[in-house]
Amino acid sequence: xxxxxxxxxxxxxxxxxxxxxxxxxxxxxxxxxxxxxxxxxxxxxxxxxxxxxxxxxxxxxxxxxxxxxx
Numbered sequence: 001x002x003x004x005x006x007x008x009x010x011x012x013x014x015x016x017x018x019x020x021x022x023x024x025x026x027x028x029x030x031x032x033x034x035x036x037x038x039x040x041x042x043x044x045x046x047x048x049x050x051x052x053x054x055x056x057x058x059x060x061x062x063x064x065x066x067x068x069x070x
Contacts, residue, residue, distance in 0.1 A: 008052075008053050008056045008057065012052075012056075015052050019049070022048065022049075026038055026042050029041055
């Protein structure tokens with residue numbers, strides 16, 4: 001399931017850039033041992049990824065429904 005989420009989340013170029021930036025923030029915080037910031041960055045990344053994936057899934061379903069109606 002996580003593989004499908006990654007595939008959906010990384011289809012869009014802007015989402016891919018955002019994901020890379022979010023990962024960088026988590027990694028940097030871990031490297032400097034700023035655990036509270038690492039946790040915050042990870043939580044933000046997970047929440048944003050959830051929103052991107054759910055939005056993409058809903059859009060795909062809308063597109064399929066529209067195609068079926070035609």
